[in-house]
Amino acid sequence: MSSITTRDAPRGFSAAEYMTCLTGIVWREGLRFLHQRERFVSALVRPLVWLFIFAAGFRQVLGISIIPPYETYILYEVYIAPGLMAMIQLFNGMQSSLSMVYDREMGNMRTLLVSPLPRGFLLFCKLLAGTAVSLLQVYAFLLIAWLWDITPPPSGYLTVLPALILSGLMLGSLGMLISSGIKQLENFAGVMNFVIFPMFFASSALYPLWRVQEGSPYLYYLCEANPFTHAVELIRFALYGQINWISLAVVAACTIVFMIGAIWAYDPSRGLARRGPAGGEG
Amino acid sequence: MTSPAPITEPRETPRPDPVAAPALSIEGVSHSYGPRRALMDVSFNVQPASFTALLGLNGAGKSTLFSLITRLFGIQSGRVGIFGHDVSKSPGEALRLLGVVFQPRTLDLDLSLTQNLLYHAALHGIGRRDAAARSAELLGRIGLADRAGSKVRDLSGGQMRRLEIARALLHRPRLLLLDEPTVGLDVKARADIISHVRQLVTEQGIGVLWATHLFDEIMAGDDLVVLHQGKVLAQGPMSQVISEAGAQDVNTAFMRLTGAQTMPGGGA
Numbered sequence: 001m002s003s004i005t006t007r008d009a010p011r012g013f014s015a016a017e018y019m020t021c022l023t024g025i026v027w028r029e030g031l032r033f034l035h036q037r038e039r040f041v042s043a044l045v046r047p048l049v050w051l052f053i054f055a056a057g058f059r060q061v062l063g064i065s066i067i068p069p070y071e072t073y074i075l076y077e078v079y080i081a082p083g084l085m086a087m088i089q090l091f092n093g094m095q096s097s098l099s100m101v102y103d104r105e106m107g108n109m110r111t112l113l114v115s116p117l118p119r120g121f122l123l124f125c126k127l128l129a130g131t132a133v134s135l136l137q138v139y140a141f142l143l144i145a146w147l148w149d150i151t152p153p154p155s156g157y158l159t160v161l162p163a164l165i166l167s168g169l170m171l172g173s174l175g176m177l178i179s180s181g182i183k184q185l186e187n188f189a190g191v192m193n194f195v196i197f198p199m200f201f202a203s204s205a206l207y208p209l210w211r212v213q214e215g216s217p218y219l220y221y222l223c224e225a226n227p228f229t230h231a232v233e234l235i236r237f238a239l240y241g242q243i244n245w246i247s248l249a250v251v252a253a254c255t256i257v258f259m260i261g262a263i264w265a266y267d268p269s270r271g272l273a274r275r276g277p278a279g280g281e282g
Numbered sequence: 283m284t285s286p287a288p289i290t291e292p293r294e295t296p297r298p299d300p301v302a303a304p305a306l307s308i309e310g311v312s313h314s315y316g317p318r319r320a321l322m323d324v325s326f327n328v329q330p331a332s333f334t335a336l337l338g339l340n341g342a343g344k345s346t347l348f349s350l351i352t353r354l355f356g357i358q359s360g361r362v363g364i365f366g367h368d369v370s371k372s373p374g375e376a377l378r379l380l381g382v383v384f385q386p387r388t389l390d391l392d393l394s395l396t397q398n399l400l401y402h403a404a405l406h407g408i409g410r411r412d413a414a415a416r417s418a419e420l421l422g423r424i425g426l427a428d429r430a431g432s433k434v435r436d437l438s439g440g441q442m443r444r445l446e447i448a449r450a451l452l453h454r455p456r457l458l459l460l461d462e463p464t465v466g467l468d469v470k471a472r473a474d475i476i477s478h479v480r481q482l483v484t485e486q487g488i489g490v491l492w493a494t495h496l497f498d499e500i501m502a503g504d505d506l507v508v509l510h511q512g513k514v515l516a517q518g519p520m521s522q523v524i525s526e527a528g529a530q531d532v533n534t535a536f537m538r539l540t541g542a543q544t545m546p547g548g549g550a
Contacts, residue, residue: 013374017407024404028390028397035392111388114352115405116377122405267356 013117021117022125029129033136043092043137047084048144055080067208069240081142081150082236083205085160086228088141089134089168090199094191096130097175101182120263127176127259131168138164156239163238167231170251173258174227180265203229227254303366305330305457305489306351311360313346320346322512324360328505330456331487333480335500335520337536338509344493345385347509348461352382364457378406381450385461387442389449391435395426398434399449406453413452420448424478440471447478457489458482464499472499497532506532508539515539 033039055077066073100109115122142157152160178191200206202219203226213220223229230247237244306328313321321343328334338344349355351362353373362369367376389398396417403413421427424444426437434442443463450458460479464472476499482488492499500506506523508516516523516539520532529535 011375013407016409020404020407020409024401027404028393028401031393031397032390108388108390110352110354110382110384111402112405113354114377114380114382116374117405117407118374119353 018117018121021115021121022128025112025122025125026129026132029126029133030136033133039095040137040140043088044140044144046091047088047141050080050084050087051077051145051148051150067210069237069242069244075149077145077148078150079208080206081145081152082239083200083203083232085138085141085164085235086167086171086205086232087200088137089131089164089171089231090196090228092130092134092137093168093171093173093175094178094196095175096126096133096172097179097182098191100126100176100179119266123176123263123266124259127169127172127262130172130175131165134168134172135161135164152239153241155241159241160235160238163234166248166251166255167234170227170231170255170258173255173262176262177258177265180262199226199228202226203232205229205232227251230254302330303363304328305332305365306491307361307363308347308351309361309363311347311350311357311362313343313350313355313358320512321350324509324512324514326507326514326517328457328489328491330489331483332505333483333490333492333501333503334505334507336491336493336507336509337495337497337500337532338493339495339540341511342509343512344509345461348382348384348459348493351459352380353377378453379456381453381455381458383443383446383450383458383460383463385463385465387446389434389442389446392433394431394433395421395437395445396430398445399452402449403452408453416452420452424448438471440467440474443467443471443475444478447475451482455488457491459491459493461493462495463492464494464496497536500532508536510540 059076070078112122112126113119139157174195178195182191202223204212204223205228209220209223209229212223227250230244230250233244234247234251237247304327308327309325311321311324312319324343324347326334336344336347346355350357351364351369353369353376357370362376364376365379367379369376390401393401396414399417399420400410400413403416404410408416418427418430421430424447426441426445429437429441434445437445447458447460447463458479463479464475467475479490479492480501483490494500500520502520504520506517506520507514508523516526516535518526524530524532524535527535527538529538
C-alpha cells in the first residue's frame, strides 16, 4: 500500500485538556447517579438497616472495651459507623464496576475509550468519579447517623475526607480489576458472594479484631490481611482526627497495585481484546 | 421531521498538501479470536473527501476492523494509520482526527441531548464554553435545537442516529467511521442520514468509511471495499469493481465475488 509521506506534527495534550476531561467524566457520573434515585436510596438504606436494627440488637451482646482511637466506652452503633461508611464505598466500588460491565455490553464504554487521551488516565478519571459518588453517599449517611447520636468531633468530618478518597479509590480500582474479568452482568451475583460478603465479614467493620482473635486466631490473621479491614481502620482513626499509619500504608499500597492491575487489564492488547466483540459479530 | 441541514463549520486549518497521507490506511491487518481468524491480510485506503463503502455480510469482519481502528482491540499484525498517525504508536494523535458512530447506540439515555454532547466534548478536552457553542450549533444543524434539554430516551431512532453523528463531529474530525448506521431506521430516516453524511464529504472534505450490507446505500462514484469472511475480495471505484467482476450492478458483482447464493437483506 502507499507509504506515508506527510503527517501533522504531534501536538500532545495540555494540562487544561486533561482537567476538562477529568471534570467532564466526574460530572457525567454525578448526573447519572442523581438520575438513579433508587441507587441512592438503596445505598443509604443498606447501612442504615445495619445501624438501626443490627447494631441496636447487638448492643447488649457485644461489649466494647476502650480501644484506640476511642477514649471512652462507646456504644456499639458508634463502633460500627466507620465500618458501614467503608461498606458504602465497597458496594459503590462494585456497583461502578458493574456499570462498567453494563457500559461495555451497551457500548458506552466505547465512547469513553475512543477519547484521544491516554487510556490509563481515562480509567483513573472513571475511578475518581466513582469515588466522588461514594463521598456523596457517605456524607448523607453521616448526617443521618448524627441524628442517631453518632457524633464524632466536628473536625472529624473534615479529617476523614482524605481517608475516604483513598479508600474509595482502593475499592473502586478493586472493582474495576474484577470487572475486567466479568463477561456478563449476571456474574455480579458471584461478586456479591465471593468478594463483598467475605471482605465485609472478615474485617474489623462489625467487631474489634481482639474479639476475633479470642474466637479464632486463623480468622484473626485473615482479617488482618484483608485490605478492607485497613480501609475501615483508616476511616475510623481519621474520623477522630488520628492517623493509623499501618492502615494508611496498606490502603495506599493496595490502591496502587489494584489500579495498575485494572489499567493493565483494560489494555487493548490484553484483557478486552482476548474476548472478541461483545455482540458476537465478527 | 425536518431534513438535517449540512454541517459546515469552518475547518480548523486546511492543509493543501499534494502528497498528503490517506485519511485512513489499513496495511496487512490480520486478527484472530483464538483459533478463529476474523481478518486476513486486509489492506485498503480511504482518501480525504471520499465516500468509501465497506461492503460485507454480517460476520464478514467489519466490526472487528472498526474495533481495531478505534483502538478497542490491540492490533495483532499489520498497521492502521489515520492521516499518517499510527493507531498503535501514537493513538492520541490518531484518535483526535477520528469521529466514530458505532453500530450499537452509545448515548446516555437519561441525560439530555446537550449533556451527551458536552460529555463527549470533555472527553476530547474541549473547554466548557467552546463545547456549549459547538453543541448548540450542531443541534441546530441536525434540526434538534428545540430538543436540546430533552432526555435522549424520548428521541426516535433516526433522531438518535443524527445526534450520534453530530456527536462524532463535535471535535471536528477529518475521518468519520460509521458502522451500519442505518440499521433499524425507517426509509425516510435512512435517506436523511445518508444525504447528511454525503454532504459532509462534499462540503467539508471529510473522509468517510461507511460499513454496510445494504447495496442501495452505495452510489456511482463511491469507492468500494468488498470484505468477505475476513478477506478483501475487491476494491476500487464502484464502476471498476463491477466491471472487473463482469457484472452489471453491485448486487450481481457482490454475488459473483462472494459466491453468495442468497441475497443479503438489501437492495430494496
